Amino acid sequence: MPTRPLVIRYEDDLKLFPGLWQRAGVLLTLSITLAYPWLVSTRWLTVGNLGLVAIVGAASLMVLTGFAGQVSLGHAAFLALGAYTVAVLGAKLGWPFWLALPLAGGVSALVGVVIGAFALRLKGLYLAIVTLGLVFLTQHVLLAYPEVTNGLSGTAVPMYWWFRDDAGVAASLSETWVVGGVGFNFERKLYFVFALLAAGTVWLTKNLQRSDSGRAMMAVRDQDLAAEVLGVGTTQAKLQAFGVSSFLAGIAGAMFAFQQQYITVEPPFDLNLSIQYIAMIVLGGVGTVFGAVSGALAFTFLSPLAETVGGALPLVNQLTSAQQATVLLSLVVVLVLVLEPLGLFGVWLRVRRYFQAWPFRY
Amino acid sequence: MTQLLQLSISGLALGASYALIALGFSVVYRASRLFNFAHGELLSLGAFLMTALVEVMPWWLALAASACLTGGLAALLERTVLRRMVGRSVFTTIILTLFLGLLLRAGIVIAFGTDTRGMPTPWDTMAEVQVGDSTVLLSSLISLGATSLVLVGMHALVQRTPMGVAMRAASENQEVALVLGIPVGRVLAFTWFLAGATAAVAGIFLGMFPRSVDSNLGYVALRAFPAIIVGGLESVVGAVVAAFMLGLLEVLSQAYVNPHLGAFGHNFHAVFPYAAMILFLVLRPRGLWGEHEVRRV
Numbered sequence: 001m002p003t004r005p006l007v008i009r010y011e012d013d014l015k016l017f018p019g020l021w022q023r024a025g026v027l028l029t030l031s032i033t034l035a036y037p038w039l040v041s042t043r044w045l046t047v048g049n050l051g052l053v054a055i056v057g058a059a060s061l062m063v064l065t066g067f068a069g070q071v072s073l074g075h076a077a078f079l080a081l082g083a084y085t086v087a088v089l090g091a092k093l094g095w096p097f098w099l100a101l102p103l104a105g106g107v108s109a110l111v112g113v114v115i116g117a118f119a120l121r122l123k124g125l126y127l128a129i130v131t132l133g134l135v136f137l138t139q140h141v142l143l144a145y146p147e148v149t150n151g152l153s154g155t156a157v158p159m160y161w162w163f164r165d166d167a168g169v170a171a172s173l174s175e176t177w178v179v180g181g182v183g184f185n186f187e188r189k190l191y192f193v194f195a196l197l198a199a200g201t202v203w204l205t206k207n208l209q210r211s212d213s214g215r216a217m218m219a220v221r222d223q224d225l226a227a228e229v230l231g232v233g234t235t236q237a238k239l240q241a242f243g244v245s246s247f248l249a250g251i252a253g254a255m256f257a258f259q260q261q262y263i264t265v266e267p268p269f270d271l272n273l274s275i276q277y278i279a280m281i282v283l284g285g286v287g288t289v290f291g292a293v294s295g296a297l298a299f300t301f302l303s304p305l306a307e308t309v310g311g312a313l314p315l316v317n318q319l320t321s322a323q324q325a326t327v328l329l330s331l332v333v334v335l336v337l338v339l340e341p342l343g344l345f346g347v348w349l350r351v352r353r354y355f356q357a358w359p360f361r362y
Numbered sequence: 363m364t365q366l367l368q369l370s371i372s373g374l375a376l377g378a379s380y381a382l383i384a385l386g387f388s389v390v391y392r393a394s395r396l397f398n399f400a401h402g403e404l405l406s407l408g409a410f411l412m413t414a415l416v417e418v419m420p421w422w423l424a425l426a427a428s429a430c431l432t433g434g435l436a437a438l439l440e441r442t443v444l445r446r447m448v449g450r451s452v453f454t455t456i457i458l459t460l461f462l463g464l465l466l467r468a469g470i471v472i473a474f475g476t477d478t479r480g481m482p483t484p485w486d487t488m489a490e491v492q493v494g495d496s497t498v499l500l501s502s503l504i505s506l507g508a509t510s511l512v513l514v515g516m517h518a519l520v521q522r523t524p525m526g527v528a529m530r531a532a533s534e535n536q537e538v539a540l541v542l543g544i545p546v547g548r549v550l551a552f553t554w555f556l557a558g559a560t561a562a563v564a565g566i567f568l569g570m571f572p573r574s575v576d577s578n579l580g581y582v583a584l585r586a587f588p589a590i591i592v593g594g595l596e597s598v599v600g601a602v603v604a605a606f607m608l609g610l611l612e613v614l615s616q617a618y619v620n621p622h623l624g625a626f627g628h629n630f631h632a633v634f635p636y637a638a639m640i641l642f643l644v645l646r647p648r649g650l651w652g653e654h655e656v657r658r659v
Contacts, residue, residue: 071453118640121647124452125397129591130643132584133636140633144626271584275460282457319471327468330461337458338446 014210037191045187046259047304052194053255054296056201058280060248062292063205066281067214068241069221071124074115074131075277077138078246080269081108082253084142084149087157087263092148094164097193097258104254105247111138112246116239135271142265154264157257159190194255201248206289208244217241218287272326279333285345294344302329368496369613375502377609378509382564383586384593384601385516386557391595392533393553394444396455400463401561402583403470408432408562409569409579410474413481421484425566429559436558437551445550463580471577478576481569505567512560513602519556520598529553585612585632588639594649604650608635 007013017023037045057079064070082104089100115134119127142149149155177184208214216237219227228234257263267273276299284295303325310324319327340346383405390398411428419427439462447455489500520526531539532549540546568582569575589608593600616631623630643649 065453069453071456073456118644122643123647125456125595126591126643126647126649128397128452128456129587130640132587133633133640136633136636140629144628144630275464278457279461286453319468323468323471326464330464330468333461334443334458334465337454337461338443341450341454 016206016210033195037188042187043304045191047300049187049190049194049259050256051297051300052191052198053252053259054277054280054300055198055293056248056255057252057277058284058292058296059201059205059289060245060252061277062281062287062289063208063217063248064241064245065278066287066291067209067221068217068238068245070119070238070241071128072131072245073128073271073274073278074134075249076269076271076273077131077134078108078112078249079253079256079273080138080142080265081111082250083157083257083263083269084155084253085250086254086257087155088148090158090160091156094158094160096160096162098161101197101251101254105250108250108253109243109247112242112249113239116242116246119242120235120238132271132274135269135274139265139269142269149265152264154262156262157260159258159261190259194259197251197255201251202289202293205248205292209289213237213240221287279329282333283336283343285343288345290348291343291345294348298344299329302332364496365617368498369617370610371496371498371506372502373610373613374606375499375506375609376613377606378506379564379568379582380586380589380609381602381605382509382512382560382567383583384589384605385513385598386560386564387586387590388593388595388598388601389516389553389560390557392598393529393550394440394448396444396447396452396459397595398557399456399459400439400466401557402580403463403466404432404436404558404561405565405568405583406575406577406579407435407466407470407565408558409481409565409575410470410479411562412566412569413479413575414474416482421482425563428566429562432562433555433557433559436561437555440554441547441551445547467577467580474577476577478574479569480574481566483570501567501570505570508563508567512563516556516560525549525552585635588635592639592642592649594651597649597651600649600651611635611638 017026036048040048057075060078061072061075064072085104085107086097086100089095089103090097115131119130122130143151146152177189216227216232216234217240219230219232220234220237220241224234227237253269256268280295280299281292282295283298284291284293306325306328307322310319310328313324336343342349383401386401386404387398390396390401408428411431412424415424415427418424443458443462444455447458483501485500485504490497491500491503492498520529528539528544528549529552531542531544532546536546539549565575565579568579586605586608589605590601592608593602593604595601612631612635615634619634620628620630
């Protein structure tokens with residue numbers, strides 16, 4: 001079982017980037033992030049954008065499930081709420097995206113806190129089924145008001161960057177800008193907006209994890225009765241977890257909607273989407289921000305690869321490409337759960353420990 | 363009044379299928395303390411096996427064979443994958459069974475294709491029977507009868523046979539049961555076999571009118587969840603009673619509640635049980651007959 005390095009002083013525990021290696025890692029990540037859209041084809045840029053959406057979504061599920069230990073199958077519902085909020089605000093009212101985005105989070109957070117209040121007394125499986133019910137209820141409500149959401153046929157999601165002018169036309173982000181001889185098409189602009197949002201989310205969740213509210217959530221996760229006896233406000237911690245998680249999930253849903261440009265209720269906002277996000281945090285390692293990021297990236301980048309591999313395998317190639325990806329990723333998740341419960345985070349800890357202790361075994 | 367009677371009978375018939383599903387869920391939960399999200403796929407596996415087997419053997423034999431095969435697969439899953447999960451968190455087992463379900467589903471699509479199939483029945487599928495002054499589908503009555511038989515048989519097995527005593531002992535406390543010489547491993551495998559077999563029977567009856575057999579049949583299990591939760595996870599009787607209530611609620615709300623809600627009522631009966639469940643759990647967070655949790659910290 002790999003262990004974390006020993007922290008002796010509280011100040012060390014508070015540092016975001018405690019050592020040279022972490023700072024080097026951040027620099028490396030930053031340069032890869034900045035260089036990525038200039039090095040890859042449009043197809044992989046789209047995958048990258050989806051990866052950034054997945055980072056925000058996985059980080060938000062990590063807050064609820066990884067930190068606070070509240071098992072949720074309802075992540076798709078919060079994503080759907082965020083997506084439809086920006087769709088309606090953009091298509092009907094012509095709001096710019098930077099104004100609609102926080103509102104999407106807000107609507108989703110409101111529902112999250114309400115369902116969180118319902119969920120306060122529920123544990124484990126009961127909570128999982130209630131949140132599953134939330135997915136069905138959200139789908140039903142979204143389909144029941146076709147005058148707002150366009151119902152089954154779905155709705156376009158325009159991405160404006162400023163309000164409508166007097167002629168009633170708003171400036172869309174989908175035109176290509178040329179800045180200093182470099183072309184910024186829609187995908188590239190989206191990439192930089194998303195990268196900022198993802199970085200903000202990671203920063204926020206990392207800070208939450210290190211703060212007293214985050215520690216309260218983890219106390220609730222590990223042993224809620226003991227936490228309550230020790231004076232941790234468990235009600236408050238759970239509600240905070242639901243609020244923060246659903247806010248970020250709403251943002252992720254909005255990002256997904258902007259990326260897709262046209263959304264319908266089902267697919268993608270069904271139980272399978274919730275399962276995918278759970279797979280991401282399991283793959284990465286439950287309980288850490290690193291796990292959310294690495295799991296989200298691994299999952300999004302493995303999907304196109306899995307489709308390629310699946311096409312070459314006998315039997316599996318009878319399925320549709322989406323099903324092929326599902327089969328191979330399910331196999332990976334089942335194997336990870338059985339063999340490496342800490343996920344990619346556990347692998348990373350082992351690799352790091354090997355080099356830190358080198359030339360000794362431990 | 364005629365309409366009410368007719369709807370009640372079809373509601374109970376739907377409830378009977380839900381009861382078989384709920385039975386499988388809670389039997390497994392009591393034995394292994396995990397919620398088997400892959401149960402729905404066992405349902406559709408049973409139905410697909412039935413459509414294939416009925417072509418080579420008589421109907422009753424095919425029913426027994428597909429129940430046994432599905433049960434065997436369930437026992438195999440328990441032995442190979444899920445027994446390793448003893449002592450792991452609720453979260454882990456939820457995810458593992460969800461993904462096993464996805465894999466099973468893919469296997470079913472590979473083996474049987476995505477075509478919709480009709481479920482063959484030895485009686486005329488659309489045959490109707492007069493009950494009082496209302497007409498009811500013969501299939502509904504037979505599925506009600508078969509479910510009652512399974513439920514009575516299950517009750518007798520658990521209450522009256524040595525295997526039933528062993529099952530109850532193992533679900534009470536596995537360690538003590540092991541010390542007393544009860545082969546807990548074999549009991550667990552048998553429990554999963556029973557759950558798989560009842561799932562297959564439920565799938566076969568669900569595949570009859572008005573549904574047909576396709577790869578989406580497994581999703582029906584999702585609609586039985588409110589019954590299991592409202593009944594209380596630990597209570598088999600509670601789950602079965604709540605399943606019949608769920609069937610009635612679904613059919614009656616389709617007839618009497620949907621029309622009053624205007625556009626919002628379209629398909630509302632499909633989500634109404636979930637809404638009712640959420641409100642119900644506010645009052646009783648462990649369901650009707652769920653055990654109150656006592657823990658040491």
